[in-house]
Amino acid sequence: MSGNKSCPLILIFFFIFYLLAAQSFAADSTDILYEIQPLIRVYKNGTVERLSGTDTVPPSLNPKSKVLSKDIIIQPSLNISARLYLPRSASASAARKLPLLVYIHGGAFFTESPFSSTYHGYLTSVVAEANVAAVSVNYRLAPENPLPAAYEDSWLVLKWIFSHSKDGGGCREAWLRNNVDFDRVYMSGDSAGGNIAHNVVVRAGSEETGRVRIRGLFLNCPHFWGKERIGNEASDPKMVAMEESIWIHAYPNSTGFDDRRLNPDYDPNISKLGCKKVVVYVAGNDILRDRGLQYKKALEKSKWEGVGRL
Ligand SMILES: *[C@@H]1O[C@H](CO)[C@@H](O)[C@H](O)[C@H]1NC(C)=O
Ligand SMILES: *[C@@H]1O[C@H](CO)[C@@H](O)[C@H](O)[C@H]1NC(C)=O
Numbered sequence: 257m258s259g260n261k262s263c264p265l266i267l268i269f270f271f272i273f274y275l276l277a278a279q280s281f282a283a284d285s286t287d288i289l290y291e292i293q294p295l296i297r298v299y300k301n302g303t304v305e306r307l308s309g310t311d312t313v314p315p316s317l318n319p320k321s322k323v324l325s326k327d328i329i330i331q332p333s334l335n336i337s338a339r340l341y342l343p344r345s346a347s348a349s350a351a352r353k354l355p356l357l358v359y360i361h362g363g364a365f366f367t368e369s370p371f372s373s374t375y376h377g378y379l380t381s382v383v384a385e386a387n388v389a390a391v392s393v394n395y396r397l398a399p400e401n402p403l404p405a406a407y408e409d410s411w412l413v414l415k416w417i418f419s420h421s422k423d424g425g426g427c428r429e430a431w432l433r434n435n436v437d438f439d440r441v442y443m444s445g446d447s448a449g450g451n452i453a454h455n456v457v458v459r460a461g462s463e464e465t466g467r468v469r470i471r472g473l474f475l476n477c478p479h480f481w482g483k484e485r486i487g488n489e490a491s492d493p494k495m496v497a498m499e500e501s502i503w504i505h506a507y508p509n510s511t512g513f514d515d516r517r518l519n520p521d522y523d524p525n526i527s528k529l530g531c532k533k534v535v536v537y538v539a540g541n542d543i544l545r546d547r548g549l550q551y552k553k554a555l556e557k558s559k560w561e562g563v564g565r566l
C-alpha cells in the first residue's frame with residue numbers, strides 16, 4: 257500500500273525539484289553580469305531590470321489636501337524632468353510667496369523616481385504640512401547613466417529653478433515665477449538623494465553661481481560611505497558588501513570608497529557647503545547611521561560657518 261502511495265509522491269517531489277532547479281537556473285544563470293538585491297539585475301547583454309521603485313502614479317489634485325502637482329520636462333535632450341507641487345494656499349493667492357523645497361529622491365542611484373507612489377505620496381504630504389512649493393527632480397539613473405550624471409542633472413535643475421528668480425528674468429514656468437520666494441529655497445533628499453543633495457549644495461557654495469542661493473539642507477539617512485569601517489558598520493558584512501557594490505556599479509569612474517562625493521571627510525570643499533543650516537536625520541538600525549553622524553562631525557571640523565543639527 258505504502259509503496260503505491262509513495263510513487264506519485266516521489267514524482268511530485270521530482271517535479272517540484274525540477275521546477276525549483278529550473279527557476280534557480282533562470283535566476284542566477286550565467287547571463288547575469290551582476291545583481292544587487294532588492295534593487296537591480298544587470299544582464300551581460302546589457303538589459304537592466306529594476307527590481308523595485310518602478311511603479312508610477314500620475315500628477316494630480318489631491319482630493320484631501322488639495323495639493324496640486326504636474327510634470328514638466330526641463331532638458332529634453334537628456335530627458336531630465338521634474339514633478340512640481342503647489343499647496344492649497346498657492347491657488348488662493350500668489351501675493352504671498354512660498355518657500356521652495358527641492359527634493360532629490362533616493363533609490364541607491366539605481367531605482368525610484370519622483371513619479372513612484374512612494375515619492376509622490378511623500379512630497380504631497382510634505383507640501384501640505386509645510387505649506388511649501390516643491391520640485392522633485394527626475395535625474396538620470398545608473399547604471400545606464402553612471403554618476404556623475406545624477407549630480408550634473410540635479411545641478412542643472414537647480415540652476416534652471418534660479419533662472420526664474422526676479423533678477424533672472426526667466427519666465428518659463430509660471431508655478432515657480434508666481435509662487436516661489438527665491439530667498440527661501442531649501443534642498444533635501446533621502447539615502448542616495450541625500451548624497452546628491454549634499455554634493456549639489458557644496459557645488460553651489462564652491463562655484464561662482466550668481467543666483468543659486470540655498471537657505472538650508474535636510475538630509476534623511478544620507479548615503480555616505482568610506483574605505484575604513486566606522487561605528488557599527490563592520491557588524492554587518494552583507495550590508496557592507498551591498499554598499500560597496502552599489503558605489504562600484506553606480507560610479508565606475510570614482511576614485512573609490514573615499515571619493516569626496518561619497519566620503520565628505522575627504523572633500524576639500526566641504527567648508528564651502530552653500531547654506532548655513534543643515535539638519536541630518538539618521539535611523540537607529542540603518543547601516544548608514546554612523547555615516548550620518550560622521551557627516552555632522554566633518555562639517556563641524558571644517559571651517560563651514562553654519563549650524564548642523566541631528
Ligand atoms: C538579455 O538577457 C535576458 C536574460 O537572458 C533576457 O531576458 C533579455 O530579453 C535579453 N535582452 C536582450 C535585449 O536580448
Ligand atoms: C524619459 O523619462 C521618462 C520618465 O522617467 C521615461 O518614462 C521615458 O522612457 C524616458 N525616455 C527616454 C527616451 O529615455
Ligand SMILES: *[C@@H]1O[C@H](CO)[C@@H](O)[C@H](O)[C@H]1NC(C)=O
Binds near residue numbers: 461462524
Ligand atoms: C573646490 O572649489 C573650488 C572653487 O571654490 C573649485 O575650483 C574646485 O574645483 C573645487 N574642488 C573640487 C574637488 O570640487
Ligand SMILES: *[C@@H]1O[C@H](CO)[C@@H](O)[C@H](O)[C@H]1NC(C)=O
Binds near residue numbers: 402508509
Ligand atoms: C570613465 O572615464 C573614461 C576616461 O575619461 C571614459 O572614457 C569612460 O567612458 C568613463 N566610463 C564611465 C562608465 O563613465
